[in-house]
Amino acid sequence: MKTIKIKYSSFLIMLTASSMLFSCKKEYKDPNGAIAADVLASSKGLTGVSVGLQKVYTVSRTGLLYNSIAANGFVTNEVFLLNSGNIPELQLSTGGNAVDGTNSILLNLWANANKIIYDADNVIINAGTLADKNYAAGLIAYSSIFKALAIGNMSQYWEKVPASIGTNVSFITRVEGFTKAISVIDNAIAVIGANPVSATFLAQIPVGIDITNTLYALKARYALFAGNYPLALSAANLVDLTKKSSFNFDAITLNPIFEIATSTNNVFQPTNANLGLTGANIPDASDKRIPFYTTTATIAPTVRINGFGAAASTAFPIYLPGEITLIKAEVYARTPDLTNALTELNKIVTKTAASDPFGVGAALPALTGPYTQQQLLDLIYKNRCIELYMSGLKLEDMRRFNQPTADRKRNFFPYPFQERDNNPNTPADPAF
Template identity: 70%
Template sequence: MKNYINKIACITLIILVITSCKKEYLNPGGGNAENILGSPRGLTGVAIGLQRLYAAGRVGVYFNSVSATGFVTNEIQLMNSGNIPELQLFTGGNSVDGTNNILANIWTISNKIIYDADNVINNSANLSDKGYASGLIAYSSIFKALALGNLSQYWEKIPAGIGQNVGFITRVEGFNKAISVIDNALAVIAANPISAGFYTNIPVMPNVTPVTPAIDITNTLYALKARYALFAGNYPLALTAVNSVDLTKKSVFTFDAQTLNPIFEIATSTNNVFQPTNINLGQTGANVPDAGDKRISFYTVPNATAPTARLAGFGASGSASIPIFLPGEMILIKAEVLARQPDLGNALIELNKVVTKTPAADIYGVGADLPVLIGPFNQTQLLALIYKHRCIELFLSGLKLEDMRRFGLPNADRKRNFFPYPFVERDNNTNTPADPTF
């Protein structure tokens, strides 16, 4: 793994050169590493670079996660069979192998993020300004947790660390590792609140007065903790974490004319990569959206010719921001946890908050605006409804494959269950596990 991490180190160099920030950052590819990792300026540059590695462009984890999940769960359809990695995923089954560049991007860039985040986290502890160090540690922990979470969503086992012939841990251990990263960040913030000076040097919300950071750090940490605790099956922890999330605060990846929204740049603005499977977001049977569900008109626009639906939503323009999490996701986490306890009455109350939510009542404009669901429902029925509304509320978020497994959807409803390990790992690590059969 270490060998290919070094091969993509140039990505960080490019990122730091183009990062828009108020401080002048040193070049980690051309100077003494101690100067970079020993100064607030250098560490800030590396930390902000993590966001571009995760969210920007065709190689970023976000776009590739959306693509991989979308194709194998039928959210999206392929528009050009000449795109071979996309064709493999769209076809599914044994067509997906270790040569797939989409999967290699998720794997390689996620590990690069973990490597760089560790450098920031470990070296920030040595700074004299503990409030600034706290910001660096917490901000970098968000992206380390996201990277660990993405690896754990797609592979049965993930690397235990970075290095030569590293061992592997289970995906549940991977989710728990992400939670440990988050817990450490929350403890650091509690001991030394993030300084105002740090917030002036990270991306801000576009066109918002007063100036507001694009990522609400503490809120995002709790939201990701709730997500990964849910995925790990730790329902009490998920409930505690989700109750700490303020649903009125935004946390987004921002884009501009120099760094375009990757969904818009690669898919929405063309008809050459993917579009929604149909106006029902690829859902079938009982999971088809209800008539009048306003989330359909948020995420898609009708098209007179094939494809019958085109992308809208968070990929509608080159400068559109992409949320790290939605309020609806947090509400549905609470509904699911309560349903699994089971506390069906309160679970239905939470589910109805999403079902009846109007676009105007949501900070991002995502709202079904449907009539209230009237019970009683048994646990199986309620969980099925929660799954249905997760599929609609969180369309093209990269989370559906994990949902399909967690809710026990049959393998026939998806084109892959877990992914094969990229050859870039297998060729460099003798400990790489066997590929899954499906």
């Protein structure tokens, strides 16, 4: 699979160049170069590769963060296109057969997810040889977060995903992909359970990520997506909902949503003040999440991005505490345990901004019911659409809640031509 060769971190660029020198019969040693074995055997080298995972995930137009939100947003009508000259976005905005293997947004999602998996595997495997087991535990857990996110992203958007990294790899189903992501998380949880992450390691990585809570939150998310409801509930119950976990940005490392869309007003903006929702899913006029996620302007488009794309330094949550509560509500509703489902849902409906770590709160009156199972599931879907706006999760939700296909522009994405041209095992593209 050649996609893993795109955009290596500086450490891997150095080691690749160095290894090329040593492949010749004569040795031309670069005293400033790093040898692959040295980089992957030292805590400093492994930390550099590990921190590089977050950069690949969040960096500007090529990162998984922007491309996941853009791809998801266009095909689910969360956002609308402002400039048809943005061809990849235009394809997704049009939907259907207009989206094909040439789409660079999908290529970025695919290629950089595989790159993250490749680099994370190098860290996870080699960290186990370090003498400092607490530092190694940090490396493994932190890298596992990005590996799980990469596998999870691919499993959300494609019907099948690569079983491994390499040449002519085979594919597994998307549910097997979610299960694989959970296995990565379980290994990390076991590692930090045996050897707590050292303060020394935490001082070497970007601030913002709560490692333990993020592992349990992602486990709950992917267990839900895989249909493993008991596991989703047990993991969700282990997440501390008072804590934040986010990608942090500053004047040098910019929030990619702000950098590409908000600041330029030239790519996309919210579809409307209803977040693109229609019919029974239209938010209540008093829902305080609407002014959180959107703001207004005096010139077109009058509805603009706010929330987690408001400014260059706005942190972007890896998960919202509200997502975890809604996972519990959904699991109870599907069990079905309608009483507990309504209890959890009302925690979201009545939550105020002041009581949420990220300031997301509807502040609406409690729902009183009684509701049927389907009515509760409909309300949970509606609140996921609002609470988790522009999180990259709506397409998965639309399929899981059996929303009409007419309400979305794609069901799954076609495979990038770069993959198809280099791997004869690439599955057929989905019809829609």
